Amino acid sequence: MTDPNLSLPADPERRRGGDGTPRVVVIGGGPGGYEAALVAARHGAEVHVVESRGIGGAAVLTDVVPSKTLIATAELLDQVQGSGDLGIRTEAGEDPAAGASLRVDLAAVNARVRALAAAQSADISRSLAEAGVHVHDGRGRLTDPHTVEILVDGEVAGSLEADVVMLATGAVPRELPSAPVDGERVLTWTQLYALDALPEHLVVVGSGVTGAEFASAYRALGAEVTLVSSRDMVLPGTDEEAAEVLQRAFERRGVTIRSRSRAGSVIREGQRVRVVLEDGDEILASHVLMAVGAVPSTRDLGLQEVGIRTRDSGHVVVDRVSRTNVPGVYAAGDCTGVLPLASVAAMQGRIAMHHALGDAVSPLLVRQVAQAVFTAPEIASVGVTWAEVEVGEVSGRMRLLPLVSNPRAKMQGIDEGFVRLIVSPATGTVLGGTIVSPRASELIHPLALAVTHRLSADDLAAAFTVYPSVSGSIAEVARRAPQIT
Structure with a gap:
């Protein structure tokens, strides 16, 4: 999270290569990382990106691009099913809302989702290559403020010296001990795209943005959906009247909302899942989506050893130009906890590199960030x-x-x-x-x-x-x- 009172020393004199070229190492290839790399390359820096999961990071491969691709299919189906009042009928003369002639091939939908994510990752990789950015397959770890080790399968495979280091390692879905994820029946949002059949009954635990989006999408796709919300209303923290509109839309579309409820435990029983609520009620379902937040991917990065400040949550503390408290080290994206948006990560990365390489910059202003919830x-x-x-x-x-x-x-x-x-x-x-x-x-x-x-x-x-x-x-x-x- 941004700390406006963070006291930071001036950036140190940059150590450069023999030709005076500044060296930039980016740990993480998501929006914050690849945008930072592109800016640094345009500045003429020697740029290295260390990424183990694929260029584009979670935003492209398992989060934003896949989820919005799935939602686009759901949106189209929702429009067709709601077209009866516009005079649209099936060949049998039925209102499309009945869904008699509509069927979702989830295997085909998810194949398209994965293909589009891979294509977007490839597009970004080409952009980095064309800019002269060096990409290293592995996990990065700081050994000092100007040295990044590259680990492959837990073993040190090399190291990179840097004048500027950018941390852009993102976040991963939060998992609960009481709800062990198996990737088959109890899933995080990164695992939904392996499903080849529509869940008969999907229980979504968590009514924040992620939970609401998937509840909306899977109901439009035809699944029975139950949303377990610990609050009175879906989307806690969102515009109250907007949340009320969405809640009414959910109820009209047949989403069952269990308000003021918490999942005490989630138990896999063969091909079924039992969700036990804290009040003792139980919900039997075919699948459960755990949408209970995310945790920053900041463990084993060498942050403590180097002296980089983090919050109790593990998020890296940065100022409004994405500097950490260690000179020459910046951070961007979900690992900072500023706002969990790809657009914010990208802007943080761009601002950081412009600042690090000597440009005048305007700091990130959260008030100016536009954001959206992709529900219906x-x-x-x-x-x-x-x-x-x-x-x-x-x-x-x-x-x-x-x-x-x-x-x-x-x-x-x-x-x-x-x-x-x-x-x-x-x-x-x-x-x-x-x-x-x-x-x-x-x-x-x-x-x-x-x-x-x-x-x-x-x-x-x-x-x-x-x-x-x-x-x-x-x-x-x-x-x-x-x-x-």
Whole structure:
């Protein structure tokens, strides 16, 4: 996590090769790592990336790219099944919602998921090769602030000297002793893509972003889904009204939500799984997805030996330009715990390398980060939240416009969702916003631009939007913002 009060000494004089070229070693090939490597290469540095799991890291191989590919299939199926009100019928004259003629071949879906992930990894590998980056297959470990050992199968296979070291080792799914993962019936989200048949009944333990996304996707694919949530509402910490919209959508689509419940244990019984809740209730299912968070991959990196500060959680402490407390060593991505987003990891990596190699940089501002939950409907947000305004942390005023009044939404049969805009009461500057809608992840960009560049609601309203379009509601809510009292 970022520590704004972290006191850091000036960077040391860089040790360079015989031709004066700075040497950069990146441990980890995910978004934070490969983006840092590309920036360093453009600066003319000699760059090495040490990665054991494949270029792209978890984001490309087992997390973001695979999950969003799966969700894209689920989204399409969800649209077809919801097209009855638009006059769509099967050849037998049935409403597609009945699903009589629709069937998901999960083996084919997952084969495509894995192929796309591998293709994306290959694309990034080519970009690194074209930039002259050296990639080493192995696990990196610091022996001092300027030396990285490369381990293969636990044995030291070589070492690299560095002027600058970037730690970008990511995170792995958290596992619970009471719910042993076997990769067959009890799974983490990295293991779902090996399934060749749709689960008959999937229990998702955890109602955060990951749990909600997979619950939404697998229900659309046709599985019976039960979501075990320890809170009153899904997506704890998210915009409350947005979470309420999603919860109603889940219930309408047939997702069973066990609110205020915790899984005490998960027991594999042959081809079935028994989920025992702490209140004594039990759920029998064919599969269980454990979506209970992630832990940083920072063990055995040599951090303690080198003196790099970490939190009790294991996350590396960094400032807003991704420096650790050890001169010349930077960190980016999920191993820092700033925000578990590939976009943030990539930005951290870019900022770090520009800074390390002498460029003036703008530090990472979490308020400017746009993020999305890829459920049906999607939830996207940026900047100040309404909850922060309500408790007095930020001075702001709000306007909320339901999508049910949007003409394009009516044409597409969208009857749930909204656009929320938060503005400064003194200046009218856009402070934040939330969009709940299909493709909200695409619609949030104008609000992100407004927050980043401190545009006013009038600026946002003055830009043309296409008629009819769902994005028209963004301009409409901005036009109404000055009327807030």
